[in-house]
Amino acid sequence: MRKIVIFIVLLFSILSFSNFSLSVLNLTTIGVDDGTLDYFPILYVTYQPFDFLSFKVTDYLKLTHDSFDLGMNSIFKPRYYYFETKFDIFGVNFKMDILKARLKKTQTEKFEGLRLGGLKFDYYGVGMDIKGDKFSLGVAYDIDYNNFAGYLQIELFGFNFGGYYETKYNQVSFDLTKSIDFGKFSIFAWGALSAKTTDIANFSYLIGARVNFGDFAFSTQYLKLGANKYDADYLDGDPNSVAFSSDAWAYYMDIDYTLNDYNFGLFLRYNSVWASNPSYLPLYGLKVSFKDFVFKIGNGDLIANISGEQKIAVELNYFYTLEFDRISLFGSKKKEISPIVVEKNKESAEIYNTVMDVILGEEGKTYVVKGIIASPKDLLSKGSFYIQDETAGLMIYAPSLMENLEVGDVVVVNGRSKLWNGIIEIVAKNVEKVGRKTPRPDVLTSLSKTFISSFVYVEGVVKEKRKFDFIVDTREFLIKIYLKKGTNIDISEVEVGKKVKVQGMLTVYKGEYEILPRYQEDIIIIQ
Known part of the structure; x- marks a missing residue:
């Protein structure tokens, strides 16, 4: 009972005096052939008592865990838990992490999440990042194993260079990126070298590029591993990860066409393991994606980390976040909506809710708001437009609205509030134009x-x-x-x-x- 009381007091203190948020990113893959499922949820927790200081937790929930013992009870030990402080000196940004954290830096995760070199350095100790206009550098020290990691990324002559070193695996690596833009035609290229410091001559390398022309894109990359297979880091489920061995190679190619939020494409994957076996063909197929949803169909196994052969696959990733409001110590009543009175003319007046009333109010309740159109219908989101008043901005969903409203039109909107993809909006029943006024950002x-x-x-x-x-x-x-x-x-x-x-x-x-x-x-x- 005593522990429960302590826990309640601690939770009440956190929610009373500090910002607190909880988020989950879930990476889900489904084999349509037989219904097999692979999911990987990642938990993010942030407790921020001050603007410059926060305590953060990141955990891969599906993996095994150690635990912290609390007498007769215990709680799981998250993968990463650390204090983070940020400050600025003469325009240079500083960030310091203390306790269990990860220093991750790379410039090569541009295509299918494949990384060569860079850093993915876990440590229990202290880390610091320093960021200026043209550079960023960082160091981390692990006190448990007396290991060190550091990096420098700098922009020179239109190139972005990166250098990385860590003592845990005695690895050194370099990468660079370059963007060339000719209007509708553009090229973005990347490359990297990586090796163990004890065997520099047998290095690994990666080279890739994405070429865009209008709505079409061509992407390709080639990986050649040297003596150290751990120079590379494949994305979970990547079919080419079968080539995770010394002296192996892997090739990727995609052709994509973008139409609104939809993407239609062809893909090709090949590697040294398949090439050495006459019974294996290159993996190729079709894909269709819409935002976080991807559908693929191919001539072979599309998901390496699911048992069996999955020739049809669906990928669905979603992010959910919840920010806890501070608990008022001076009363428990819910905030009351206070309408504002706006005079239409000398003879009459109308009562409206403010946009902030809608944001802070009860979801599903009917509101009447008055605001200036800041973005017209269908431009940024199908069926929706944006308004603003003196308190905040709000998205209005009105797919059946036929009236031609423009930026600067003052409108009165009647409708119910709804939470859509984590954003409060009004589903409009009626929209009436009542005037003109220029919106100011x-x-x-x-x-x-x-x-x-x-x-x-x-x-x-x-x-x-x-x-x-x-x-x-x-x-x-x-x-x-x-x-x-x-x-x-x-x-x-x-x-x-x-x-x-x-x-x-x-x-x-x-x-x-x-x-x-x-x-x-x-x-x-x-x-």
Whole structure:
């Protein structure tokens, strides 16, 4: 009984004074041939008493666990548990982790999750990362086994170079990436070398590239292992992982066509093990994907870590997160919705809820909100548009709405709130246009759920660029800028290292915050 009381007091203290979140990423693969299932859930827990300090837990729930003994009871010991502190000195970002953590760095996980070299260094001790405009470096020390790991990544002459070293396996590696953009035609290439320090001459290497032309993409990579097979790290279930041995090789090729959120493609896999056996053919097939859903059909086994031969497979990954609100110490009443009164004219007035009322209020309840359209219907999400008021932003789902509403239209929306993919929206019953007003973006000061669906802007330096997105470093945080298909935004002039100002709607996808620009003018190159 005493332990239960202590636990309740501890939990109450955590929820009263600190931010607390719990998330689960589940990686699921289903063999359609016989219904076999493979899943791999990953747990993330964050307890943040201060902005600069947090305690984090990461665990692979399916794996075996040791335990912490608590008298007559025990709790499982997670894979990683550590304190993390962040601070900034003269524009350079510092991050320090203490206790059981992992230092993971690479630039080669670009195609099917295959990694050569880099670091995946687990330690019980202390680690630090330092990040500037053109570089990042980090070190970690494991006090249990007296091992050390370190890395340096730097941008020079349009290339991104990386160097890595760790004493646990006496491994040294180097990698680089290069992006070349010609508008609709672009090339992104990567390569790596890795070897044991005791056998440098027998190194492993990886080379790969992705070529984009309009909606088509061609991706290919080739891996050649040297004396140390552990230079490479295959993704779980990768059919080419049968070639996980010294002096083996593996080849990958995909051809893809993107249509809205759908992707249609062909794939080819081959390796030295199959090539040495005349009865084996290269693995090839078709694939269709939609967001986190992938369907594949091939001429051979598509899933290496499921028993039997799976020629038809489905991959479904989903991310669920729950952020706990702080418990009020001064009362237990639920927040009451306080409507605001907006005068339409001198003779009458209408009562509306604010957008924040909807976000904080009861799901499924009917609300009447008034706001300015910040993004028009169907542009960023089929059947939906975004509004904002003085409190926040909100997505409105109105697939049957026929009226042609534009950015700047002031509308009154009547409908029920609904949680969709972790985002609160209004399923509209009625939408009425009542005026005009120019929407103004708010500066995004932090990656917080408070800003989700809001019209925001950021300024910063482009750190990475791909076909449909790029990463902006604001010095406070990194944010992905994602281009939706229907916007037809051209980012050919956006280059790594340039300073930009970007505005758009903030959303979250697979636990990652993204800004969705609406138009070409939402992206401004400052220098």
